Amino acid sequence: MKLKVIIASVVIILFIIFGSVSFLQSNVEYTDVTGAMQKHKKVQLKGQWIKDKGSSFDPATTQFTFFLVDDSGKECKVVLDGAAPNNFELATSVVAKGRFTDEGYFHASEVLTKCPSKYEAQGSDVKKQS
Amino acid sequence: MIGSILVKVAFIACLASVASYLQHRRRPSPNLLFYARALYLITVVTILATAGYLLSLILTHQFQYTYVWSYSSRELSLPLLISTFYAGQEGSFMLWTIYTGLIGVFLLRHSSRKGYEPEVMAVYGLIQLALLVMLIAKNPFKLVWDSFPGQVEAGFLPANGRGLNPLLQNYWMVIHPQVLFSGFASMGVPYAYAVAALLKRDYTRWIRPATPWLVFGATILGTGIMMGGFWAYETLGWGGYWGWDPVENSSLVPWLVAIAGIHTILAQRKTGGFVRTNLVLGMSCFFMVVYSTFLTRSGVLGDTSVHSFVDPGMMVYWLLVGMIVVFLGLGMTLLVMRWKEIPKPKSQHSYSSREFALALGSAALVATALLVTAGTSSPLITDLLYGKKSAVDITYYTTTTLPIGVLIGLLTGIGQLLWWSRSKWTEFLRSLAVPASVALATAVVVAWLVPLGFLTALFIFGAAFGLSANIMVGWRIVKGNPKFAGGAVAHIGLAVMFLGFVASSKFDEKRTISLEQGKPQSVMGYQMTYTGYHPIGNDKYAFRVHVLHEGREFTVAPIMYYSAYTDGLMRNPDVRNLISRDFYLAPLSLEQPSNIAEAGTHKVQLKLGETKKAGTVDVRFVDFEFPSDQREKMLAGQDVEIGARVQVRLPNGATMEAVPKKIMHQGQMTDKPATVASDATGSEGYEVTLGTMHPDQENRENSSVEISVKDLAAVAAAARDAAGKGDILVAEASVKPYINLVWSGVIILLVGFLITIVRRSQEATAAAEAARNPDRVEPEARDVAPELADGVQSGIA
Numbered sequence: 001m002k003l004k005v006i007i008a009s010v011v012i013i014l015f016i017i018f019g020s021v022s023f024l025q026s027n028v029e030y031t032d033v034t035g036a037m038q039k040h041k042k043v044q045l046k047g048q049w050i051k052d053k054g055s056s057f058d059p060a061t062t063q064f065t066f067f068l069v070d071d072s073g074k075e076c077k078v079v080l081d082g083a084a085p086n087n088f089e090l091a092t093s094v095v096a097k098g099r100f101t102d103e104g105y106f107h108a109s110e111v112l113t114k115c116p117s118k119y120e121a122q123g124s125d126v127k128k129q130s
Numbered sequence: 131m132i133g134s135i136l137v138k139v140a141f142i143a144c145l146a147s148v149a150s151y152l153q154h155r156r157r158p159s160p161n162l163l164f165y166a167r168a169l170y171l172i173t174v175v176t177i178l179a180t181a182g183y184l185l186s187l188i189l190t191h192q193f194q195y196t197y198v199w200s201y202s203s204r205e206l207s208l209p210l211l212i213s214t215f216y217a218g219q220e221g222s223f224m225l226w227t228i229y230t231g232l233i234g235v236f237l238l239r240h241s242s243r244k245g246y247e248p249e250v251m252a253v254y255g256l257i258q259l260a261l262l263v264m265l266i267a268k269n270p271f272k273l274v275w276d277s278f279p280g281q282v283e284a285g286f287l288p289a290n291g292r293g294l295n296p297l298l299q300n301y302w303m304v305i306h307p308q309v310l311f312s313g314f315a316s317m318g319v320p321y322a323y324a325v326a327a328l329l330k331r332d333y334t335r336w337i338r339p340a341t342p343w344l345v346f347g348a349t350i351l352g353t354g355i356m357m358g359g360f361w362a363y364e365t366l367g368w369g370g371y372w373g374w375d376p377v378e379n380s381s382l383v384p385w386l387v388a389i390a391g392i393h394t395i396l397a398q399r400k401t402g403g404f405v406r407t408n409l410v411l412g413m414s415c416f417f418m419v420v421y422s423t424f425l426t427r428s429g430v431l432g433d434t435s436v437h438s439f440v441d442p443g444m445m446v447y448w449l450l451v452g453m454i455v456v457f458l459g460l461g462m463t464l465l466v467m468r469w470k471e472i473p474k475p476k477s478q479h480s481y482s483s484r485e486f487a488l489a490l491g492s493a494a495l496v497a498t499a500l501l502v503t504a505g506t507s508s509p510l511i512t513d514l515l516y517g518k519k520s521a522v523d524i525t526y527y528t529t530t531t532l533p534i535g536v537l538i539g540l541l542t543g544i545g546q547l548l549w550w551s552r553s554k555w556t557e558f559l560r561s562l563a564v565p566a567s568v569a570l571a572t573a574v575v576v577a578w579l580v581p582l583g584f585l586t587a588l589f590i591f592g593a594a595f596g597l598s599a600n601i602m603v604g605w606r607i608v609k610g611n612p613k614f615a616g617g618a619v620a621h622i623g624l625a626v627m628f629l630g631f632v633a634s635s636k637f638d639e640k641r642t643i644s645l646e647q648g649k650p651q652s653v654m655g656y657q658m659t660y661t662g663y664h665p666i667g668n669d670k671y672a673f674r675v676h677v678l679h680e681g682r683e684f685t686v687a688p689i690m691y692y693s694a695y696t697d698g699l700m701r702n703p704d705v706r707n708l709i710s711r712d713f714y715l716a717p718l719s720l721e722q723p724s725n726i727a728e729a730g731t732h733k734v735q736l737k738l739g740e741t742k743k744a745g746t747v748d749v750r751f752v753d754f755e756f757p758s759d760q761r762e763k764m765l766a767g768q769d770v771e772i773g774a775r776v777q778v779r780l781p782n783g784a785t786m787e788a789v790p791k792k793i794m795h796q797g798q799m800t801d802k803p804a805t806v807a808s809d810a811t812g813s814e815g816y817e818v819t820l821g822t823m824h825p826d827q828e829n830r831e832n833s834s835v836e837i838s839v840k841d842l843a844a845v846a847a848a849a850r851d852a853a854g855k856g857d858i859l860v861a862e863a864s865v866k867p868y869i870n871l872v873w874s875g876v877i878i879l880l881v882g883f884l885i886t887i888v889r890r891s892q893e894a895t896a897a898a899e900a901a902r903n904p905d906r907v908e909p910e911a912r913d914v915a916p917e918l919a920d921g922v923q924s925g926i927a
Binding site for chain 1: 508525530718
């Protein structure tokens with residue numbers, strides 16, 4: 001009986017450690033450009049698209065490139081695998097998931113766009129005779 | 131008005147029903163019981179009337195109701211129009227309430243026959259009550275002028291609604307939420323029975339009436355999860371059937387807990403053990419439903435998910451917190467109070483017994499549920515730890531569930547090969563021989579064909595072991611009594627599904643491709659040719675791609691369209707099922723050959739006197755050129771030309787001067803570019819345009835202008851280049867081998883559940899008959915004996 005309890009507790013403790021370690025390791029933290037440059041691991045880079053610098057899609061490499069500026073004003077080139085994300089032109093801010101490369105750009109596997117409360121209705125929308 | 135009143139009537143009736151049931155429990159009286167039942171039925175009828183009223187508002191386009199205006203429009207087809215009923219939060223809570231009510235009517239009859247009615251219906255009524263409170267708070271009958279006070283005048287009738295999110299405009303929208311919410315609703319029943327058991331101090335018998343409901347709920351919820359996965363795969367173009375998204379996880383977790391409960395309840399039926407475990411698991415299915423609802427509906431996940439979770443306001447947040455506190459509190463308080471008196475069987479469990487395998491299996495399922503819950507709650511956990519919200523990466527779910535999956539695969543086989551209470555080790559080990567060798571062979575062959583990680587190979591071993599053991603055992607059961615095959619069939623389905631997970635995730639090949647119109651391109655052994663697009667109605671366009679693969683030809687036509695609702699590009703993939711694999715094409719965008727207008731244009735910011743390179747030329751900003759009578763002209767309302775004098779140094783060394791200007795005409799600015807000939811012939815040169823100007827009055831040196839230089843030769847070259855080329859379709863092509871294993875596995879799994887439901891409900895009816903007819907032997911008394919015919923244990927779900 002004693003042995004049973006000990007084995008069960010060890011298994012449970014190992015399980016908790018396994019779960020917590022996996023959790024902490026795979027936690028993708030939000031950061032700014034400086035943070036992304038320092039940490040050479042997967043992060044979520046939050047910022048805004050610099051419209052003046054444009055954006056381009058290269059059909060040869062199927063990569064989408066744009067420039068991002070974070071809240072502190074630091075700029076960074078972002079290369080996304082794939083085409084421009086949905087609502088890219090309208091987004092108030094974007095979140096790029098990926099890592100900063102040695103070549104000096106942020107290599108993103110996914111870019112999420114945050115749109116100006118697109119599902120939140122306003123009184124003016126009601127009046128619009130759509 | 132009517133709607134809001136109806137909801138409140140239902141609330142009061144439900145409250146009175148719960149109160150009557152509780153009073154009847156304290157002092158039984160036929161009158162009270164009659165009132166309690168009648169009030170509950172009134173509650174349900176009122177809920178149905180409320181729902182009917184909302185539906186009629188939607189069908190007749192009463193856009194003065196905010197909910198109707200927000201989610202529907204005149205253009206929707208009838209099935210989709212009906213589905214807008216639950217497109218928003220208010221309506222989906224209403225759907226949940228309806229199914230809880232309908233299930234309650236059956237539960238009332240069922241529980242009264244089992245002698246559990248007052249307790250079960252009091253607790254179940256409490257769930258109904260909580261949902262009605264939610265409906266009072268999130269009222270779907272609000273009028274637009276009440277929702278937007280001051281912005282919309284009373285009595286205003288919008289001409290049309292905002293419409294349904296195009297992502298939801300799909301036939302799955304008609305069926306999937308219905309199935310999911312009836313699954314959620316049925317999870318309330320095991321909770322009610324478990325709490326009733328604690329109230330009645332009847333700790334062991336409750337599992338018998340509760341089991342069919344638990345299996346039913348698990349089947350329905352499982353079906354709903356599968357439908358969601360298929361929806362995501364087939365039309366949403368997420369590339370897969372499962373993305374570990376909070377919304378998906380929130381239906382998976384209660385399902386896992388229910389499955390764990392089904393297994394330990396089975397062990398209790400056979401051995402009398404696991405009494406406390408089952409009380410906890412029986413209640414947990416519903417806790418998990420409520421907690422998941424809290425995660426996905428209260429807005430706590432914030433921006434951390436792809437899904438946009440609209441913040442529903444503090445009211446809903448606190449109501450959901452309240453629901454967790456009330457139901458968790460009620461269950462746990464009773465459990466703690468009664469803990470000591472709950473019987474604990476003295477029998478020692480042998481490690482070589484089926485119940486031990488079942489207990490381990492349930493523990494593995496609960497562990498999976500906990501890991502998934504922790505992952506889904508990661509924004510809450512990181513908020514506590516670091517003070518800012520962030521989500522775990524998807525790899526978290528795969529790395530943590532893979533080892534547990536190995537264990538689950540093995541246990542589905544081991545459990546079937548073991549006897550109840552005690553098996554002879556030698557016999558057990560001998561029975562392992564065949565399935566273990568089949569599994570080893572499978573894992574080795576697969577690992578030899580394709581490079582695999584060790585854990586993945588182990589996962590394949592586990593699944594193959596479970597598969598072969600269950601086929602062996604299942605076959606013998608079917609020869610005996612097919613009704614008992616539910617468990618074996620469900621386990622076969624699970625194993626097939628597991629193999630499908632590996633095949634479709636590890637062997638998935640995915641490439642982003644750019645297909646120029648009319649130009650064949652070979653990727654992953656598939657020759658693809660984009661042949662153009664055509665309208666398919668509703669302003670949608672199908673992009674046809676001709677595919678040639680090993681002598682087979684077919685066409686896929688993914689869809690893209692602009693949606694005014696989301697103000698963005700919507701994309702639907704197209705899938706071709708090739709039996710052994712799926713060919714999946716998800717469109718990304720349609721690109722013009724090259725951007726002619728921007729080709730060869732270079733923009734520079736120049737300070738006074740500064741020189742910078744702009745493409746092939748150097749540009750120097752010499753000075754501004756403002757007319758001396760600028761002020762007078764402006765005051766007179768005449769056109770004013772302002773410019774900048776620049777020097778352009780050509781590649782051949784010649785320096786030319788240009789004065790690009792801006793013309794101010796009644797407050798409007800227009801560009802007046804200057805051209806610079808590249809050589810004496812002046813055929814193709816450069817066009818110089820003046821951008822924004824920043825004159826600095828105090829320190830002239832700091833003045834700057836923006837100048838763009840367009841190389842006309844380069845532009846012409848780009849245009850010539852583009853003329854011969856077609857549009858480029860950018861898409862993600864993927865080959866998913868054996869994904870059909872996943873779908874067939876899920877279907878086999880659900881068939882297993884159905885077999886079990888039929889068996890258990892027949893048994894329950896027989897048991898009820900036996901209770902009325904004490905001479906007849908209760909089927910459970912037969913116990914395992916007849917099932918042991920040829921030395922193999924039966925598979926029981």
